[in-house]
Amino acid sequence: MRPGTIGPTGAGPIPPVEDLEVPAERLLSPRRIVWARRKRAFQRTAKTYRKSKMGMAGLAILVFFVLVALFAPLVADEATMDPTSPATGDAYQPPSSEFWFGTDNLGRSIYAMTVHGSRISLTVGLSATLISMAIGALIGIFAGYYGGWLETGLMRLTDWFLVLPWLALAIVLASLLGRSLSIIILVIGITSWPGTARIVRAQALSVKTRPYVERARALGASNWHLITRHILPNVGPLIFANTILTVAIAILSETTLSFLGLGDPLAVSWGTMLDFAFSAGAATTGQWWWLLPPGLAIVLVVLAFTMCGFALDEILNPKLRER
Amino acid sequence: MGTRGYLLGKVAQAFLTLLFVLCFNFFLFRVMPGDPAALLLRGTSAFNPENVEQVKKDLGLDKPLPQQFLTYMADTARLNFGESFFLRGKPVNEVIGDKIWPTVLLVGTSTIASIALGLLIGIWSGWRRGSALDYGSLTFTLFVYAMPEFWFGILVLMAFGGGVGPFPAIFPTGGYETPGADLTGLSHATDVLNHMVMPFFVLTVAYLGEYALIMRNSLTDVMADDFVTTARAKGVREKEVLWRHVVPNALLPTWTLTMLSLGFVFGGAITIEYVFSWPGLGWLTVQAIEAKDFALLQALFLIFSAAVIIANFIADITYMYLDPRVRAA
Numbered sequence A: 001m002r003p004g005t006i007g008p009t010g011a012g013p014i015p016p017v018e019d020l021e022v023p024a025e026r027l028l029s030p031r032r033i034v035w036a037r038r039k040r041a042f043q044r045t046a047k048t049y050r051k052s053k054m055g056m057a058g059l060a061i062l063v064f065f066v067l068v069a070l071f072a073p074l075v076a077d078e079a080t081m082d083p084t085s086p087a088t089g090d091a092y093q094p095p096s097s098e099f100w101f102g103t104d105n106l107g108r109s110i111y112a113m114t115v116h117g118s119r120i121s122l123t124v125g126l127s128a129t130l131i132s133m134a135i136g137a138l139i140g141i142f143a144g145y146y147g148g149w150l151e152t153g154l155m156r157l158t159d160w161f162l163v164l165p166w167l168a169l170a171i172v173l174a175s176l177l178g179r180s181l182s183i184i185i186l187v188i189g190i191t192s193w194p195g196t197a198r199i200v201r202a203q204a205l206s207v208k209t210r211p212y213v214e215r216a217r218a219l220g221a222s223n224w225h226l227i228t229r230h231i232l233p234n235v236g237p238l239i240f241a242n243t244i245l246t247v248a249i250a251i252l253s254e255t256t257l258s259f260l261g262l263g264d265p266l267a268v269s270w271g272t273m274l275d276f277a278f279s280a281g282a283a284t285t286g287q288w289w290w291l292l293p294p295g296l297a298i299v300l301v302v303l304a305f306t307m308c309g310f311a312l313d314e315i316l317n318p319k320l321r322e323r
Numbered sequence B: 001m002g003t004r005g006y007l008l009g010k011v012a013q014a015f016l017t018l019l020f021v022l023c024f025n026f027f028l029f030r031v032m033p034g035d036p037a038a039l040l041l042r043g044t045s046a047f048n049p050e051n052v053e054q055v056k057k058d059l060g061l062d063k064p065l066p067q068q069f070l071t072y073m074a075d076t077a078r079l080n081f082g083e084s085f086f087l088r089g090k091p092v093n094e095v096i097g098d099k100i101w102p103t104v105l106l107v108g109t110s111t112i113a114s115i116a117l118g119l120l121i122g123i124w125s126g127w128r129r130g131s132a133l134d135y136g137s138l139t140f141t142l143f144v145y146a147m148p149e150f151w152f153g154i155l156v157l158m159a160f161g162g163g164v165g166p167f168p169a170i171f172p173t174g175g176y177e178t179p180g181a182d183l184t185g186l187s188h189a190t191d192v193l194n195h196m197v198m199p200f201f202v203l204t205v206a207y208l209g210e211y212a213l214i215m216r217n218s219l220t221d222v223m224a225d226d227f228v229t230t231a232r233a234k235g236v237r238e239k240e241v242l243w244r245h246v247v248p249n250a251l252l253p254t255w256t257l258t259m260l261s262l263g264f265v266f267g268g269a270i271t272i273e274y275v276f277s278w279p280g281l282g283w284l285t286v287q288a289i290e291a292k293d294f295a296l297l298q299a300l301f302l303i304f305s306a307a308v309i310i311a312n313f314i315a316d317i318t319y320m321y322l323d324p325r326v327r328a329a
Helices: A030-051 A053-070 A110-146 A148-163 A166-177 A181-191 A194-208 A211-218 A223-259 A270-279 A288-316 B002-031 B036-041 B049-059 B065-077 B092-127 B132-146 B149-163 B185-223 B226-234 B238-260 B262-275 B281-291 B294-322 B324-328
Strands: none
Touching: A030 A053, A030 A288, A053 A110, A053 A288, A110 A148, A110 A181, A110 A194, A110 A223, A110 A270, A110 A288, A148 A194, A148 B002, A148 B294, A166 A181, A166 A223, A166 B002, A166 B262, A166 B281, A166 B294, A181 A223, A194 A223, A211 A223, A223 A270, A223 A288, A223 B149, A270 A288, A270 B149, A288 B132, A288 B149, B002 B065, B002 B294, B092 B132, B092 B185, B092 B238, B092 B262, B092 B281, B092 B294, B132 B185, B149 B185, B149 B262, B185 B238, B185 B262, B226 B238, B238 B262, B238 B294, B262 B281, B262 B294, B281 B294
16 A cells, blocks of 8 residues: 555644744854754654554554564574574474574574564665655656656656556565665565655645745745755655655565565565465464564554554644644 | 547556566576576476476577567466476466466455455444544554465464464365365365365455455545535435445446555465465465476566455456546546
C-alpha cells in the first residue's frame, strides 16, 4: 500500500494562527528573522506533537529500535550467528536461557539475528525513502511550480507509475539487477515516489499563488530563488510527514522482496530471516520461535513509523487541519 | 454526447496507459545493464560466447532497436511471449494460461469478500464514530496495515495447517486440490474449497481494514454536508438518512480508491500464493524469480499491469453509473 490510500483519521487539533510579528529588538537581519520564525514554528509543532498519544507511543517504539540497531553488537554477540563459530548451538532449538529466541537450521541464535537484522531493515527503509522523497519532491515541485506542458507530462508519468503494480515492477527490477542491498534500496526508491509527487504538487500549486510569492516575483526574484526560498520551505513540512509514512512502506517492501528471495544474502534482514524460516519448513513443523521474532519486529517498527506519520500529518497537512 | 465523450476519453486513457506499460516493458529488458542474452544463460552450463550469440539471434536482439520494437509489439498482440526457460521451452502463454484460473478464483472471491465486509464495517464505524466498534476497527486496520500479509499467512498456515500448541491442523497445508485423488464434480469442488479456506481467509482479512478505513473517512466527510442536516430536519428516519443520503454519496470516492487498490491485491497474491503453494500466477512469479526466467517474468509483469489498467477502466465506467453528474455533463 502507498501513502494516499490510507489516511490519518479524525480531526487534528487546530494550531494557533501563525505569528508573523517579530519583536522590534530582534530585528537584526532578514536571515535571522526567518530562522527565528522557523524555530518558533518548529517549537509549536513539537508542542502539538507531544499532545498526540499515538505520535508519542510511535516515537517511543522507534527510539527503542534505533538504540537496538545502534548498539547491536553490545546487545547480542555476533559470534552466535556465525555458523562457523563454536558459539552457535544445535539446530532447531526452542527458546532457552542460552538462546532466548531459540536457534535456526544452522544453530544460529535467532535473538542475535533479529537484533542485527534491525540495522539492515532500518538502513534500507531510510535510504530507500530518501531516494523516493528526492524523486517525488522534485517531480512534484517542478510540475506544480512550472505548470503547462511540463506539468501535464510529469503528472501523466506519475499516474502511469501509480498504475504499475509496484511489487511486480520491483521484482522484475531486482531480479534483473541482482541481489544486493544497494539494489534493493534503489528498486524500492524508484517504485515508491508517485504518491509523494502528487501530494507535493498539490501543495506547490497552492503556495505558488500566494501573494507573497507573487510579490517576490514582481520584485524580480528568479525561479530558482522562488523555488528554494519560498516553495520548498512551505512544502517541506508536508514532505517530512510523508517521508515518515514512506519509511514504513519501504520497510514492508524490503521485507516482501527479501522474503521472495531477492534480498542480499550477506545482509540478513527480518525479511531474509522469514525467507530462511519458511524455506526450511518452519511453518509446517510448528517452529513458532523462528517466525515470531522477525515478524513482530517488522510489525512494531512499521506500526511505529505509521503512528508517527499520522500524528505529524494531522499537524502539518493543511487539508486535515481544516476539518 | 457527454456520456460518449466520457467513455471515449476513458478508453483513450486506458489505451495510452497500456501503451506506456508495453514500451516500459520493452525497454526494461533491453536498457538494463548487461546483455539480456548473457543474462538468460548466466549460471547455466551453456554459458559461452557462441551460445550467447545464438540466443541473441533467436531473440532477434541483433536487429536494430526500432525493428525489435515492432516485432515485440506484433508478438505481444498475438499473445506470443516466447518460450519459458525453466519449463523446458514450453510457450509462455500456455504456462500462464494454466495458472490464470486459480488466481482469478482466489483473488476474485477474496477481493469481493473483503470489499463487501470492509465497506460494511466502514459504514458502521463511520456512522457510529467514536464507538467501541469504531476504535476496534481502527486499531485492527492499523495493525493489519503494519503486518506483512505473507507473515500473517505463515502464522495461519502454522496454526491450522501444521498445527501447533492448542491449534488443530484442520486444513491442508497447501496446493489447489488433493494430488492424485482424481475427484470429480461436487467432491472435487469441496476439495478445492477446503484447500482455499486459508489463503482466502488471509487475503480477505489482509485487505479488509483498508477498505473499511477508506469508507469510514469518506462517510465522515459526507456526514458533515448540509444535505444531511436538511434530511434530518425534514424528519427523514435515521436509517434512511444513512442508506439513501449518506452511503450513496460516500460510495463515490470509495469506489475509485477501492479499484485503485486492486493493483496491490495482485501484489499480495504473489506472496500468499507462494506461502500456500497455490498454483496461480503469483506462485508462478516466485518460481520465475528463482529460475531467472525473464521471458516468463516479462509476460507476468505485463499481465499484472494490464489487470490493474482494466480494473481502473471498469472503475471509471461504473463511476458513470454511480454518479449521475458524469452522465449529465
